[in-house]
Amino acid sequence: MKLFHFSSSSDIEVFHPRAKATREDMPPVVWAIDEEHQFTFYVPRDCPRIICTRSEDLSEEDNIRFFGTTASDIVMTVETGWYERIEKAALYRYELPSESFRLFDKYAGYYISEEIITPIKMDVITNPLDLLIQLNIDIRLTPNLHPLRNAILNSSLTDFGIHQFGNAAPMEASTWLTE
Template identity: 60%
Template sequence: MYLYHFSEEPNIEVFVPRVKANRQNMPPVVWAIDREHEFTFYFPRNCPRIVYTRSEGLSERDEALFFGSSRSDKIVTVETGWYKAISETTMYRYMFPAESFKLFDETAGYYISEQTIKPLQVDAISNLIEKLTAMNIELRFTPNLNPLREAILQSVTLTDFGIHRFEFART
């Protein structure tokens, strides 16, 4: 198995463990994500986004509210103002050997390692919107993420979700 790290920087030669700004209580680590969840990083780094997945136990009300008539099991919603940046950004996917990593969050597909990691390879990924839609992921745009965030946080049955970089969302 391989794990991945995404960046807008094309030439990182080594990943040194560091303390993440929003996880000051953790030791320095290198973060990675599994193949199944890598699509959540097909966005510019600071792009606020909400990702959610249809899963077992979803109430009829939440099914209608969050998925409507969509046939996709995965939906990503971003603010409209990010459309151009998403369209024009190239992301770089760094491939890591999985040996030194341990699972941190199964739902999100996050792994961590306390070791310095040298990537095995780096791939440029452009046409991000096209890549997402080719994966049958529904990409939605909205002027403001706050109403969706509040609805998700109030839901009891929508449990497979991620709210990314919300500090950059419109208020």
């Protein structure tokens, strides 16, 4: 199994376990993502994004609602304000040894380790949108993620990820959508 850590820094020699502000109930850890889900980090790390995956338990109405206009089983939606940053991004993907990691979240592909980790190697990703396209992921741009988030949270969709939502544009930026 291959595990990765994505960063905007190209000079990380070791990963030290760190406490995560949004996970106060956890000890300091090093986070990793598995190969299958690494695409969720093919955008700058702080980029707000929503990733939806078609699943068998999805109602027909919600299948049409979220996937009706695509042949892809995965949709990544980002705000239009992030497009240029994504296009120009240089992402650093560190491959990590898997021995000390344990599964944290099966659906998201997250693993954690409480040990100091020395990466095996580092690759530079300079064409993240091209990689997403090669994976047949439907990439959508929207002025504001709030309406999509609200729709997902009130749907039968169960296989989704809402990442870095604190960096999303405020809901007020899309009030015209609710008028």
